[in-house]
Amino acid sequence: MFDVAIIGCGITGAATAFMLSKYKLNLVVLEKENDIALGATRANSAIIHAGYDPKPGTMMARLNVRGCELAETLSKDLDVSYIKNGSLVLAFSEKEMETVKELYDRGVKNGVPGQKILSKEEVLEMEPHVSSAVIGALYAPSAGIINPWEYALAFAETAVLNGCEIRLNSGVTGIEKADFGYRLHTEEGYVDAKFVVNSAGVDSAAVHEMVAPKAFTIKPSRGDYYLMDKAEGNKAKCVLFQCPSEAGKGVLVSPTVHGNLIVGPNAVSCTDAHRVNTTQEGLAFVKQMAAKSVPDINYRNAIRNFAGMRANTDRDDFIIGMAQDQFLDLAGIKSPGLTSAPAIGEEAVKILSENGLTLIPKENPVTTRKTLRFKHLSGEEKARLVKENPLYGRVICRCETITEGEIVQAIHSPVPPVSIDGVKRRAGSGMGRCQGGFCGPRVLEILARETGKPPLSIMKDKEGSYILTEEIKKEAKS
């Protein structure tokens, strides 16, 4: 019997697990995929929003500003790549300047610290690659950028170290009400829990309807992105937004925590929330819109395109509250969901406690985490490390300088990866300009070796994404 079962291990579920894991509770997270953070968490703009955007007085406004504040300390404690580089909302017309002023006022009401309205000259001095058609901007110094899946992994891994169980390949197929709480049927047997948290992302409406009448509708919205080589990374220093208008929120241009440049997204309503394909039109639109902010991006330096799915709903605010006794919805967590996640986790703890969950703090919960990154070490530290463990002297991913030591360390981390992309999200291998062309076969070999699995069974990503089809030349090898 678990005290709390969390359905879905995206950033919301992971942050909630982390917050709950500081208490004496028997916790389980049920994730339908073969790894955590495979939904909206892995494909988004990777922005920590300052919080001037949500309507004052909403849950979203409060949780956004709180989440932005928490990102700074949590990223330090949990060793997550994060840069507080600030954001600009660029205005290209007097009308857009009006919007900038409105956003400024909203920011003040929401408690966003340090905002400033900048003149054209100030913008261009800060951001020399921004189009000279700019006439001013809203500057929010508390905004930043983060590695979203690393953030989710940091929460999940720390929760696991605090005793939380994470069950992969365990999609919830049905929920039964019981005396003690709920019986959750999954693809891998059932789980009993006193309290249930629904953080199932684009599937959160379906999960809600397993225990309660239909209350909201998910309206999935897809967005396409370009990720550029580090050669383009200097084209923006801050997160560069465009003014929101009737036509949409605009396309952003931003550096990433790894030094690349990200450009996107568009917004397309979808019927299938699980198909995250890019389209020709989408990518062309992103390029065209981004040129308004930064005209000189060289798309020959693109290294990847991807699309992400927003769990938009028919409501303006997040849907956070009890759906039934002992059943909490954390649903419709759309943008700024990544920023808000730890604040949503705190909120979940508070609501569950108000609704009967007994919280006894652990004496010494794990609240810190440290990941070794070879390339960030000094020469002396590198020399010492390689001497101690020669695996750190073998570079596997040449584009990102990721060593075999780091890959092995990732494979044996608290939430172990089972795929090449799972290793990529933890160690960073294959993130660079060759996109795993060189290191893919070597990571496959190491993953097979370390997990004792046959190479043919190693997946690129989700279940079913096999890489190799059969062995050839068996005699030659033996």
Add this chain to the structure above:
Amino acid sequence: MKRGLVIIGGGPAGLAAAIKASESGADDILIIERDKSLGGILNQCIHNGFGLHRFKEELSGPEYAGRFIKMLESTSVSVMTDTMVLDVTGDKKVVCVSAEHGYMEIEAGAIVLAMGCRERTRGAIGIPGDRPSGVFTAGTAQRYLNLEGYMCGRRVVILGSGDIGLIMARRMSLEGAKVLACVEVMPYSGGLMRNIVQCLEDFDIPLYLSHTVTDVVSENGRVSRITVQKVDDKRMPIKGTEMHFDCDTLLLSVGLIPENELTKAAGIEIDPRTNGAIVSENMETSIPGVFASGNVVHVHDLVDYVSMESERAGQAAAEYLKNPSEVSCALEIKNGASVTYTVPKRIKNTEKPVGVFFRVNRIFEKSAIRVTAGDEILVSYPRAHMAPGEMEKITLTSETLKKAQRKSIVISCEEAN
């Protein structure tokens, strides 16, 4: 640690440079190779066709590499394999690391950059659609088949008609896969004519010129269908020309990019046309004593020419070690009509003949290569056929070079009348 000549990369370029430098009197030569053995990409190129110019016989990739590795054994060149260079500085410091030797900082007297190139990826060309497994660059697939011993697909579409893609069309067919089509966005193939014949035509694999892949659909995480469309003369897909292929694999052979991250970090001048270092006829980069050769400078279609070019680099490095002086550029070579790039770009010594490699940007039938200085035509070379997929080579004699009483000459191509 101090070393005479440090050669970064132990593929065909690094091997030829090392041997020639040794023959030219350089001692204390070190090759640093990131893989576990010397030979570079040749090790996975088990097909034949290597060495026709160099050895006047047809060798496989490993055999071609083997000849050089054997020659290397009779020299005093030392080799560190399984060792990655992390940084090269403008003052010729090489930082590297390996499991065996640990973390090292080497002060080099001279350096030859011979890191080769990498393949362009799906992301670089922006193929829309799902992101499943089953999309490989041709070289990655080649590694799985030829080095690791695994097949990675059963029904295959190939995008791009570069040589590695063509070779893999044949290779996967021989292993029992069905190759449904080779799709090329340009109106002509990017590979060698002999590979079109031997790898596609002999296997009845259709080649669709002026076509591209416009959608990738997956089923359960793996490629299940590819959409191909005809493109117009601006390379934009034409509506209504969609063809669908049910397949589990998409191989990409859409170009190679010289791998110059170390070069750029060292502050060496790069030619935006080749993405490689700007070099003079002795393969010296903009930093005296730092040379570059092979695919790290520009992508070759024959390894024989990589060896030839690298020997120049090796010899020049040996000469530099004896007499480390800075020679200024006497003559610059400019790209004229229909010429995408030239290597070298600069000529220092006009006393000796200079071989120039270049590529044209379109197909030429009966035509002429012209070398001009101002209005004066210095020399003209007739050609029966030229194509972007086939590198051109001319030799400028000392007389020609001296005739150019200017700071620059122009190489251009035009139809002969």
